[in-house]
Amino acid sequence: MSYFTIVALFVAVLSLSLTGYWLLLQKKIFQFLKKKNTGAERWASQSKPIFGGVIFYLSFLFGIVISLFLVDFSLISSKYVGVLIVCVSISFFMGLIDDLNNQGPLYKFLIQIACGIILIAAGMHIQTSDNIFINYGITILWVTGIMNSINMLDNxxxxxxxxxxIILLTIIGIIGFSPTPNLFDLIILICIFASILGYMFWNWNPxxxxxxDNGSQFLGIILAIFSIQYIWNSTGNVEGINYREFLLIGLSFLLPLTDTIVVFINRLAAGKSPFVGDRNHTTHNFVYLGLTERQTAIVFIVISLLxxxxxFYIISFTDVVIHKNYYLILASIGVSISICLYILSRIVKQKNRQ
Incomplete structure (x- = not known):
């Protein structure tokens, strides 16, 4: 597939996404796609349309259709395609139903576990250990954890x-720099990436x-599945526990994971349910200290890019030998950022008490 085809596909999906969102905002028939539980404690008004995930999902399906014309499907496992469609579809519709009817956390949790089990049954699980049961357990934790983390970060x-x-762009880069790139995955991720940029035009503050939830659950399962393939399983042979992959996945998903951990710790310490929303996320703390919402978003973008x-560098340039000390430095940086975000949450809480 040529660079021209890739660019043309990206521009086409981006244009269609921008237009699609604009049309949906104009059509009153879509006004029913508003949050059912608008009375819960949240950062901003919940009365705005919540159909961002609809275009994500349509772009995903569009990518599959386009790949029929651009990819040699004799090289693609039909089981892989089927599992991908099933997991993404049930995750999207689970989120959509929850948006419209407020099903509660247990309903979502069971669906997330089901997605993890489907991936394991299909052999699309994490392979970071030579113990298969450890791999299965980490896979379930990863799928449920990331789907919830992405959902919680949407605050x-x-x-x-x-x-x-940014995480998707990293995976796209890893695929693109691979000696044998998977064009099917590349096409799908480019379509989803373009649809997210189209969404960002309408989601940037204000x-x-x-x-x-239809969008966050969709992104959660997409990120979970493709991060398993291209980050978790980026090393071929595994002996014992592959700590390198834990470092890489921790760096790539540093902000979603840190936000979830910090929020869980603070809510449990306050005697609250970790699944009940509030206004004490890591993002909110920056605003409490004087940053605007746009500035906060830029801070998160910069950290995530770095x-x-x-x-991307470590995975894609495998011919470069990286000394273990550099891994320790990267791990220290990641841990330091997480600790700083936690300390910031405690400072804000102490400040609010005064």
């Missing part, structure tokens, strides 16, 4: 879309719409 304009787009650039 302020411009945050989740931008962070997810936003016109949200992605909703950490994912390191991940």
């Amino acid at each position: 302020m304009d411009g945050i989740t879309g931008s962070v997810s787009a 936003s016109k719409m949200y992605m909703g 950490t994912n650039a390191a991940v």
